[in-house]
Amino acid sequence: MNSLVEDVLAHAVQRPDAPALRWHGNDVGYPELAGLVERATATLDAAPGTGPIAVAAAKSPETIAFVLACVQAGRPVLLPAADLGAEALDDLLTRTGCRQIATATDAGIALRETAVTTDPGDPVRFLLTTSGSTGRPKVVPLDAAATERFMDWAIAEFGLGPDSTVFNYAPLNFDLCLLDIWATLRAGGRVTLVDSGHAVNARYLMDLLDTGEPHVIQAVPMFFRILAEAAEDRGYPDVRHVVLTGDHTPRALRAALPGIFPNARFHNIYGCTETNDSFLHSFDGAEAAARDVVPLGNPLPGVTALLMTDEGELTGPGTGELWVTTPFQTRGYLGEAADRFVAGPGGHTFFRSGDLVHRDAEGELTLVGRTDFQVKVRGVRVSIEDIERVIAEHDQVAEVGVVALPDPEAGQRLHAVVRGKDARLTGLGLRRHCAARLARAAIPSHIQIVERALPLTSTGKVNRKLIKETLLAGEV
Amino acid sequence: MSTTETVASTIKAHILAEFLPGTPSEELDNSYDLIDNGVVDSLGLLRLISWVEQRFHVPLDEVELSPDDFRSIDAIGHFVEASTRS
Amino acid sequence: MRATEQQRELRAGIQAIGPAIEAGHIARDHSGTFSETGWKLLAETGLFGLPFDEESGGLGQDLVTTLYVLEGLGESCRDGGLNFSVSTHMVSAGVPLQRFGSAGLKARYLPGICAGTTIGAHAITEPEGGSDIMRMRTTAVADGDDFILNGTKAFVSNGPIADVIVVYARTGKPENPAGLTAFLVETDSPGLTRGNPIEKMGLRTSPLCELFLDDVRVPRRNVIGSVGAGFLVLDHVMKREILCSFVINVGEMRNRLERCVEYARTRTQFGAHIGSYQSLANKIVEMKIDVETSAKWIFDTAEKLAEGEDVSIDIAITKLITSEANVRTALSAIQVFGGYGYTAEYGLEKELRNAVAGTIYSGTTEIQKQRISTLIGLHRAVKPTKA
Numbered sequence: 001m002n003s004l005v006e007d008v009l010a011h012a013v014q015r016p017d018a019p020a021l022r023w024h025g026n027d028v029g030y031p032e033l034a035g036l037v038e039r040a041t042a043t044l045d046a047a048p049g050t051g052p053i054a055v056a057a058a059k060s061p062e063t064i065a066f067v068l069a070c071v072q073a074g075r076p077v078l079l080p081a082a083d084l085g086a087e088a089l090d091d092l093l094t095r096t097g098c099r100q101i102a103t104a105t106d107a108g109i110a111l112r113e114t115a116v117t118t119d120p121g122d123p124v125r126f127l128l129t130t131s132g133s134t135g136r137p138k139v140v141p142l143d144a145a146a147t148e149r150f151m152d153w154a155i156a157e158f159g160l161g162p163d164s165t166v167f168n169y170a171p172l173n174f175d176l177c178l179l180d181i182w183a184t185l186r187a188g189g190r191v192t193l194v195d196s197g198h199a200v201n202a203r204y205l206m207d208l209l210d211t212g213e214p215h216v217i218q219a220v221p222m223f224f225r226i227l228a229e230a231a232e233d234r235g236y237p238d239v240r241h242v243v244l245t246g247d248h249t250p251r252a253l254r255a256a257l258p259g260i261f262p263n264a265r266f267h268n269i270y271g272c273t274e275t276n277d278s279f280l281h282s283f284d285g286a287e288a289a290a291r292d293v294v295p296l297g298n299p300l301p302g303v304t305a306l307l308m309t310d311e312g313e314l315t316g317p318g319t320g321e322l323w324v325t326t327p328f329q330t331r332g333y334l335g336e337a338a339d340r341f342v343a344g345p346g347g348h349t350f351f352r353s354g355d356l357v358h359r360d361a362e363g364e365l366t367l368v369g370r371t372d373f374q375v376k377v378r379g380v381r382v383s384i385e386d387i388e389r390v391i392a393e394h395d396q397v398a399e400v401g402v403v404a405l406p407d408p409e410a411g412q413r414l415h416a417v418v419r420g421k422d423a424r425l426t427g428l429g430l431r432r433h434c435a436a437r438l439a440r441a442a443i444p445s446h447i448q449i450v451e452r453a454l455p456l457t458s459t460g461k462v463n464r465k466l467i468k469e470t471l472l473a474g475e476v
Numbered sequence: 477m478s479t480t481e482t483v484a485s486t487i488k489a490h491i492l493a494e495f496l497p498g499t500p501s502e503e504l505d506n507s508y509d510l511i512d513n514g515v516v517d518s519l520g521l522l523r524l525i526s527w528v529e530q531r532f533h534v535p536l537d538e539v540e541l542s543p544d545d546f547r548s549i550d551a552i553g554h555f556v557e558a559s560t561r562s
Numbered sequence: 563m564r565a566t567e568q569q570r571e572l573r574a575g576i577q578a579i580g581p582a583i584e585a586g587h588i589a590r591d592h593s594g595t596f597s598e599t600g601w602k603l604l605a606e607t608g609l610f611g612l613p614f615d616e617e618s619g620g621l622g623q624d625l626v627t628t629l630y631v632l633e634g635l636g637e638s639c640r641d642g643g644l645n646f647s648v649s650t651h652m653v654s655a656g657v658p659l660q661r662f663g664s665a666g667l668k669a670r671y672l673p674g675i676c677a678g679t680t681i682g683a684h685a686i687t688e689p690e691g692g693s694d695i696m697r698m699r700t701t702a703v704a705d706g707d708d709f710i711l712n713g714t715k716a717f718v719s720n721g722p723i724a725d726v727i728v729v730y731a732r733t734g735k736p737e738n739p740a741g742l743t744a745f746l747v748e749t750d751s752p753g754l755t756r757g758n759p760i761e762k763m764g765l766r767t768s769p770l771c772e773l774f775l776d777d778v779r780v781p782r783r784n785v786i787g788s789v790g791a792g793f794l795v796l797d798h799v800m801k802r803e804i805l806c807s808f809v810i811n812v813g814e815m816r817n818r819l820e821r822c823v824e825y826a827r828t829r830t831q832f833g834a835h836i837g838s839y840q841s842l843a844n845k846i847v848e849m850k851i852d853v854e855t856s857a858k859w860i861f862d863t864a865e866k867l868a869e870g871e872d873v874s875i876d877i878a879i880t881k882l883i884t885s886e887a888n889v890r891t892a893l894s895a896i897q898v899f900g901g902y903g904y905t906a907e908y909g910l911e912k913e914l915r916n917a918v919a920g921t922i923y924s925g926t927t928e929i930q931k932q933r934i935s936t937l938i939g940l941h942r943a944v945k946p947t948k949a
Contacts, residue, residue, distance in 0.1 A: 200689055200699075200714050201774050203757065226689070426503040427496070428513070435513040440737040443514040448498060511740050518696050518739040518793055525794070526872035536870060537661070542788040543740035 003148060004186050005072040009034050011162075011188040018162060020185060021061050022192040022212045028061045030188070036065030037072070040109065044073055047111045049100045051120035052076035052127060054093055057104035059172045059196055064181065066102055066109050067172075071125060071144075078127040079173035081137065082196065088136065094118050095335050096127050096139055121334050128175055130273045136437070139334035140273045150276050150328040151183040153300060157280070158216050158241050164189035167214035169223050171196045175273045176245065180218055199223075202230035209236050217261075218269075220246035221253060228256040237263050244294075245269040245277075248367065251289050258285030268294040270367070274340075275351050276328035278303050279365070296357065296365040302327040304348060307359055314359070321371045322357040323350040373464075375404040375412050382414070382442040384464070390437050391416060396425040399454050401462040402444060405471060416444035417467055419454060483532070484553045490527060491549065495520060506549040521546060532556045563861045569627050572612075573634035579603055580638020587641040587767070588909050594759070594766040596723060600644050601678060609635070610652055611676025614660050618672035625802070626864050629809040633857075636813020640909060642916040643767030645814070649807040650719045650768070651675070655682025655728055657802050658744060658795050662787035667746060671726060683724035685715035685773045686796065695730065695742070695796065700775060702731035702743055709733075709745065709785070711778040717923075721771035722759045724749055728799075729775065730792050742792030746784045753778040764915035801867060801877050804924050808884040809860050811920060815853045815891050818913060822846050822898045836898075845894050852887035859883050875934055882930040885920040892917040 011018060012034035019027035028036075043066075044053075053075050057063040070077045078096050080089055093101065097120030102111050125144040129137035154160065160183060168180035168191050184191045192212030198204040205227060217239055224244065242257060242264045249268065257266065266288055271277035281297025283290075299305055306313050307320030314320040325348040332341045332349075344350035356369045373384035384402050391400045398419045407413040418430060427447040434443045455463040484506055492499055495515050510516045516524055524546055529536045534556060545555035565573070583600040590597055604610070613628040614620025623631075636645055656675045659668055674680025688698050700713025711731050718727065727747050734741025747754065757772035787795045826837030826846060836842055863876040892914040896903035903910045921927050 197712060197776065198774075201776075202689075203774075222690070427499050428503050428505075428508060431513050431515065432508075440514055440735060445514075446498075511738060516739065517737070521739040521793070522797055522874060523872075526874070529870060530872070540788070541662070541794050542791045543794065544788075544790060547740070 004144075004151070004182060005037070005068050007186045007188070008068060009037070011185075015162060015188065018188060019190045021064065022165070022190060023061050024195070025211065027190070033061065033065055033068075033185075036062055037068045040066040040069035041072065043102075043109065043111055044069055044075070047100065047113075049113075050075075052078050052096055052098045053111070054078040054080060054089075054096070054098040054101040054114070055172075056080050056089070056101055057109055058082060059193060060104070061193075062109050063104070063172060064185075068185075074123065076120070076124045076127055076141070078139075079129075081129060081173050082171060084137070090115075092129070092137060092139070097121065122331075126178075127334070128173065128273050138336055140330045141334050142276075142328075142330055146276075146328045146330070147178060147182070149302075150178055151186050153277075153328075154179045154183040155187045158243075160184055160187035160189050160216070162188040164216060165192055165212065165214045166190070167192050167194070167209070167212065167217040167219070169194045169199065169217070169219035175271075175276060176218055178276065179243075184216075200226060202226050206230060206234065213238055215239060216241045216243070218243035218245060220244075221249040224249065224257060225253055227260060228253055231256075231260050233259075235260055235262055237261075239264045241265055241267060243267045243269055245271070249294065251292055254294075255289035258288050261285075268297065270296045272351075272353060274330050274333075275324050275326045275353075278305065278324045278326050293366050296367060299324075300326065304344075304346065304350075305365075306344065306350065307357055307365075308352075317359050317361050319356055319358045319368060322353040322355045322365075324353055325350045375414075377404070377412055377414060377441040382439065384414075387414065387416070387434075387438060387442050387444065388462075390434060391418060391430065393437075394425070394430055394433050396420050396422060397430070399462060401454050401464050401467045403464050403468040403471065405468065413446075414442070414444040415446045415448065415471055417448050417450055417454060417471075419450050419452070425449060480553060480557065483556055484549055486531070487528075487549050487552050487556075490531070491515070491524075494523070494527075504549070506553075508549070509547055510549075511543060511547050516546070524552075528552060528556060532560060534559045563626065563630065563865075565630055569630050572621075572623070572627065573631045575607055576604075576609060576631055576634045577638040579607065580635070583644070584639040584641045587639075587644075588906065588912065590641065590767045591643070591909075591912050592766075592906070594761065594769075596647065596767055596769050597641060597644050600639075600641060601647075604635075604648060605678030608676070609648070610656070610678045613652070614656055614672055614676055615668070618660075618668050619676035620660075620672070625805070625868050626861065629805055629860060629864050632806055633809045633813040633816075636810035637816045638813075640814070640817065640913075641767055642814060642913065643765040645810045646765050646807060646916075646919075647720050647723075647768040649803070649810055650684075651678075651682045653799060653803045653806050654684035654720070655680075655726055655746070658684075658728055658786045658799050659746070661798055662744070662791065662795050663746075664783065666783060667786065671746065674725070680725045681720060681723050682726050682728070683718055683720035684728040684730070684799070685718045685721070686730050687715065687717050689714055689716045689772075695793075696737045696739070698730065698732055698742070700729065700731040702733050702745060702780070704733075704782075704789075705779075707782050708779045709743075709782060711745065711747070711775045711780055713775050715773040715775070717760070717770060718756075718773045719768060719770050719923075721756055721773055722769040727773065728786065729773075729780075730796055733789055733792075739793050740790040742796065743789050744786040744792040744795040745780045746786055747775075747778065747780050751778050751780065762919075764912070764917070764919040766912075766915075800924065801873065804877055804881045805860055805864050805867075807924070808856070808881065808888075808920065811884055811888045811917070812853060812857050812860060814913065814916075815849070815856065815888060818891055818895045818910075819846070819849050819853055822849060822895050825899060842898060845898060849891045849894050852891050856880075856884040856887045878925075878930040878933045881924060882927055882934075885917075886927065888917040888920050889914070 012030040016031050018030050020030045020033040021028040053070050055077055067077050078098050093114050093116050097118045099116050100111055101114050102109050124141040125147050126142045128140045166180050166184040170176035181191050192214050239261045242261050266283050268281045269277050270279040279296040281295050303326045306323040308323050309320040332338045340352045341349050354371050356371050358366050358368045374381050387402050388400050398421045400418045402416045404412040405415055427449050430447050455466045457463045539559040545551055583603050611620035612623050616622040659672055675682055702709040702711045729745045729747045732741055733743040753776040755774045760770045829836050859880040863873050863880045867873045896910050902908050
């Protein structure tokens with residue numbers, strides 16, 4: 001199944017005057033894009049290889065064409081985040097078995113061999129990544145069928161076609177591009193590309209909205225906040241669909257949107273890289289600021305969601321972890337434990353989202369928090385479970401409990417209580433272990449080595465609550 | 477004990493008391509990177525520099541100042557020696 | 563502090579031209595116009611070079627003298643925005659160059675800064691992240707003999723008129739105290755663009771804008787201090803920025819107090835001059851207390867700083883006390899003058915608007931309190947010991 005590239009190339013033949021991409025003030029037509037794909041294919045042919053290719057070049061028409069050429073050649077595409085460190089990138093290349101990597105050079109996109117000798121996973125279309133507080137991204141393979149199904153939905157939902165222009169804010173490695181870029185190109189529309197280097201420059205963004213004239217905009221709340229602060233009385237009446245995603249959009253920000261997009265319908269999308277979009281809540285300008293929290297809305301066609309508690313599935317009102325299965329989802333992380341992908345009713349594989357969702361008496365769902373103990377340290381969201389896992393990976397660690405304690409400066413600070421397997425374990429050694437693997441905010445400010453066993457809950461897990469109470473009482 | 481050793485042990489005692497309470501002295505190596513390993517944060521660095529200035533009478537206004545000089549006990553020791561030598 | 567003969571002379575030189583500099587300040591505040599004439603007059607006095615080395619064109623005075631003279635500027639010139647621009651100019655570019663700049667960098671830029679022909683600014687805060695400098699997004703990446711800077715900076719005071727801007731950018735990992743570097747960037751560098759001047763509530767005659775850095779190439783020799791020393795440069799600058807900008811406020815408070823005393827003595831109501839009414843007299847007495855407390859904190863802290871003592875807590879307290887006193891005395895002055903105080907014509911409502919700015923820049927009152935609580939160790943309430 002390869003209709004993405006076939007469709008793009010067909011547009012070049014059938015509608016030679018149609019623009020495909022808007023980039024740095026110029027339109028790139030479909031024939032021109034097809035030409036770039038041809039050149040990219042020649043680059044691929046010149047350095048024969050198999051398996052996945054890492055495309056580590058910044059967003060541009062050349063990069064997009066290169067991705068299309070890889071898809072056409074049946075080569076899975078790994079899209080690493082731009083700010084990934086060299087070490088983390090090497091690790092990612094090894095785990096995905098990428099023996100070739102494409103990077104931008106002055107002479108265009110160049111392909112070179114990597115040092116990787118590991119074998120690739122299943123043939124898929126895209127290898128996306130999710131970030132975590134460990135700084136070691138998890139790989140999410142998406143196969144062709146799943147991405148085609150997603151594009152079908154997006155094209156139908158937002159009426160994408162030859163006359164549509166879609167605003168692409170997200171960097172190329174984000175799952176959001178499946179809608180903004182890939183579905184739009186398949187439908188023969190035009191994508192207005194935001195240069196990621198200018199993503200927080202309000203003037204640049206407004207100029208692009210003026211000249212790129214999009215009908216559909218999908219972006220994270222940050223984009224809309226930048227725009228709302230700078231737009232004054234500017235409005236964009238041509239925009240028909242505004243898609244909010246990635247995070248909760250605060251009410252005050254939502255209130256500003258109808259003024260900026262007077263003729264748009266608004267959509268709040270809930271989803272994650274593992275499952276792609278799962279819920280959609282659409283509303284008019286008049287309702288934009290009607291409520292504090294936007295509900296999740298309705299499941300997309302083919303999506304099933306469950307609320308799970310320790311007692312099993314919750315069918316009535318209440319709060320539970322959202323388990324979701326979608327026609328667009330991955331079959332599981334590459335090379336990681338599959339514990340977040342579980343068998344559920346109807347023979348479907350459900351993804352445990354880690355999100356806590358509340359269902360009210362009317363059956364409406366709203367997001368209320370996380371199950372995996374995420375806390376904010378100096379404004380950075382970190383996962384206590386991730387930190388515990390990293391500490392537990394140390395050879396000499398027997399058990400670990402990490403708790404967040406209130407702190408006047410950092411908001412919260414992390415305290416780790418660790419029991420070693422033997423006397424060789426030191427707090428400083430463990431700190432070095434953490435510093436090499438965790439974002440700085442996730443390194444516990446105190447690492448305390450103890451000799452006695454940690455308190456456990458009735459289910460045999462480390463009792464963080466008790467550890468926290470003891471620490472706050474100053475008794476540890 | 478040479479002067480260098482005395483300086484290093486004074487610095488070590490201070491680091492342990494201020495930044496790593498509860499850590500046994502023998503665990504802390506003189507080359508341990510205090511900055512990259514998150515022992516000393518930004519405010520901690522200022523406190524540490526100020527302490528070095530007071531404790532060893534380093535004329536801070538007259539010397540080159542870089543965080544690299546405060547990365548480890550050894551680095552601080554070298555910094556103190558270099559900047560108090562007259 | 564007791565001023566020496568020389569210090570008094572320097573201050574008198576500024577105060578003599580104060581009235582000429584401030585002329586038209588209410589109209590300029592209304593239109594948000596920076597006074598180029600005022601700037602030139604001040605430049606001629608040599609004020610801008612006061613604390614800098616004589617070989618760089620400065621007057622080689624110490625910190626306390628500089629503060630004493632700047633207080634005179636505030637006392638004699640009611641163009642609060644211009645006064646703020648003066649302090650920003652001297653502190654943001656001159657101070658880091660003087661302390662951390664290489665000989666070449668000093669020779670190239672300090673003379674112009676002393677003469678006022680090269681106007682300085684610095685760019686720290688960013689639209690995302692507010693005052694959390696350790697997590698700034700602006701980056702500088704080494705490329706041969708240059709660094710390439712990318713990012714957006716918000717609230718650059720003097721930005722629209724600056725010739726050089728000290729840009730703080732990340733050269734290492736976020737939150738790492740060795741991860742920041744200070745760069746001296748010329749504003750005509752390719753890739754550097756400035757937003758339109760930002761409209762604001764107070765200090766309207768001091769121009770402010772956003773700064774956009776798009777692959778701006780800065781030669782390595784323009785690094786102030788060493789690579790990674792940006793946080794230390796910034797700490798050095800921030801301490802002096804607070805002292806210099808708030809000592810000007812103390813001067814402005816003195817001017818305000820004097821006007822209130824004079825008004826209370828001359829204006830009569832119900833057959834008696836209003837100063838004889840106890841409630842009003844108390845208000846003016848409280849203003850006097852505010853002014854003197856602020857002055858004591860500033861000069862005491864400056865002396866400690868000059869002695870090389872740790873003034874982290876003192877600076878936070880000084881900033882908090884002075885900025886709040888400035889707002890309080892500005893509000894009191896409006897009340898003393900009654901209906902007149904409320905009109906734009908008297909310039910007192912403007913002083914209140916200007917004073918509010920001081921509670922926000924260089925760290926809000928809340929942040930100062932947090933900082934003090936951390937510095938006195940309140941965050942270490944739980945002291946774990948090895949079990």
